Amino acid sequence: MxxxxxxxxxxxxxxxxxxxxxxxxxxxxxxxxxxxxxxxxxxxxxxxxxxxxxxxxxxxxxxxxxxxxxxxxxxxxxxxxxxxxxxxxxxxxxxxxxxxxxxxxxxxxxxxxxxxxxxxxxxxxxxxxxxxxxxxxxxGDIWVVGRKDGPQSIRELSGRKVGVLFGSTAHYIMRRAAEVEGVPGISYAQLEPAVALHALKRGDIDAYAASQAVTAETWRARFGLPIIAKIGTEHPELQxxxxxxxxxxxxxxxxxxxxxxxxxxxxxxxxxxxxxxxxxxxxxxxxxxxxxxxxxxxxxxxxxxxxxxxxxxxxxxxxxxxxxxxxxxxxxxxxxxxxxxxxxxxxxxxxx
CATH class of the missing domain: 3.40.190.10 (Periplasmic binding protein-like II)
Known part of the structure; x- marks a missing residue:
């Protein structure tokens, strides 16, 4: 990790x-x-x-x-x-x-x-x-995918590890959402989507901020991973x-x-x-x-x-x-x- x-x-x-x-x-x-x-x-x-x-x-x-x-x-x-x-x-x-x-x-x-x-x-x-x-x-609505039996919202990610692509739109919007919701202490890990999927399935990370909503929805449908936030839907100013x-x-x-x-x-x-x-x-x-x-x-x-x-x-x-x-x-x-x-x-x- x-x-x-x-x-x-x-x-x-x-x-x-x-x-x-x-x-x-x-x-x-x-x-x-x-x-x-x-x-x-x-x-x-x-x-x-x-x-x-x-x-x-x-x-x-x-x-x-x-x-x-x-x-x-x-x-x-x-x-x-x-x-x-x-x-x-x-x-x-x-x-x-x-x-x-x-x-x-x-x-x-x-x-x-x-x-x-x-x-x-x-x-x-x-x-x-x-x-x-x-x-x-x-x-662009950034969807956050969680691990099974893990945090159920951004508010529950304090002290947890979230995968992102550093410098990406998803990285920016995830950090802004955490700031808006007052969630401190999130640890970010640089992960490509394919690596992040395996990390989520193993429980090595708690969530992943997907750059494409279709990626998150595909992971939910195929692997049963929960979508714990749709940031742009919940915060229209963060798209x-x-x-x-x-x-x-x-x-x-x-x-x-x-x-x-x-x-x-x-x-x-x-x-x-x-x-x-x-x-x-x-x-x-x-x-x-x-x-x-x-x-x-x-x-x-x-x-x-x-x-x-x-x-x-x-x-x-x-x-x-x-x-x-x-x-x-x-x-x-x-x-x-x-x-x-x-x-x-x-x-x-x-x-x-």
Whole structure:
């Protein structure tokens, strides 16, 4: 079992190893660092993120991201909008966790990263040369899974051990929930989901804050592990925000990219709104998760602007908390960090 200090050291070593590998990759393939127009005149780009994969058919199709972006790529609307503006989507580079995609962004292996809120904000606070090109609404509900015959609520976790991915959205929201509910003395252990599942089944940890609600629901259905908290449901102010960032030098060289990216992403949002059941079927097919579970855990709420005030404000609160707790040491304006269309009075125009 890892202590907090050991977990952090492992996490730092993992990040350094990834960064070294990505830097080497760019040294061997410089075209991945500085995207130039292809033979057909289009500027190529790649996106880094966690791929949606069916574990029973891992190589059945091209890797795609989740959510509206993945669906926009699946329907082809994303590619069409980007090509109109002179850009060619060259595919997704899959990473084991979203924080790693930011290392790929920094090395130049990808030009865009799809991540959760905490990794993106911490990256910017470290001074990484990237800018937000899309900020979602607060919709990510972090579900906490307990061991059998263990604590039944967050309030019962005082003095107990909880598994998380350090620096993740789930880590941030779990700590905020403990603070809001006045629960001291929780010990956190750095654990990947697959390792955490075995730790829960053995009783080595008392709970795990799952980054994906579908993971928690799957563990409940398959292994009988209890869900002891749905933090976003119990505390609506504590919900995760998806973020898309792009390399600053890429945006400077191609100032029309952010607007084109939003128009492409919007095709996926519109398709989900038009036929949500078709979207749920796609997610189920891509992941192997039963469609009933997909429906039960879906949180598909989008704004009609790339930078909704609700999402921007949530990230500013996240940054303030990370500074106050020592995880970040540099403040910045989230609104200024965002690039592309300007924040407007219509930022709160939200539809299901």
């Amino acid at each position: 890892h202590s907090n200090k050991v977990g952090r050291n492992i996490d730092r070593k993992f990040q350094r190893a990834l960064l070294a590998a990505f830097t080497l990759f760019c040294g061997l393939a410089a075209s991945g660092c500085h995207r130039k127009p292809s033979a057909n005149g289009l500027v190529e780009f790649r996106i880094g993120g966690v791929a949606v994969v069916n574990p029973d058919q891992p190589t059945a199709s091209e890797p795609e991201p989740s959510g509206a972006l993945g669906y926009a790529i699946h329907t082809g609307g994303f590619q069409r909008e980007l090509r109109k503006a002179g850009f060619a989507y060259e595919g997704l580079v899959g990473y084991p966790r979203t924080a790693a995609s930011l290392l790929g962004l920094g090395s130049g292996q990808v030009q865009v990263a799809s991540t959760g809120d905490s990794p993106a904000v911490l990256s910017r606070a470290r001074g990484d040369k990237q800018r937000a090109i899309w900020i979602g609404l607060p919709t 995760g925000v998806s973020v898309m960032t792009a390399r600053s030098d890429f945006l400077t060289a191609h100032p029309t990219f952010a607007g084109a990216f939003w128009r492409g992403l919007k095709t996926g949002i519109d398709a989900i709104r038009k036929d949500p059941d078709a979207y749920y079927r796609w997610v189920s097919d891509k992941t192997g998760v039963p469609i009933a579970t997909v429906r039960a855990t879906a949180a598909e709420r989008y704004a009609d602007t790339p930078f909704p005030k609700e999402g921007v404000d949530a990230l500013q609160r996240l940054l303030a908390f990370q500074i106050r707790t020592g995880l970040a040491n540099s403040s910045f304006s989230v609104a200024d960090w965002a690039t592309g269309p300007t924040l407007s009075a219509g930022a709160d125009n939200v539809r299901k």
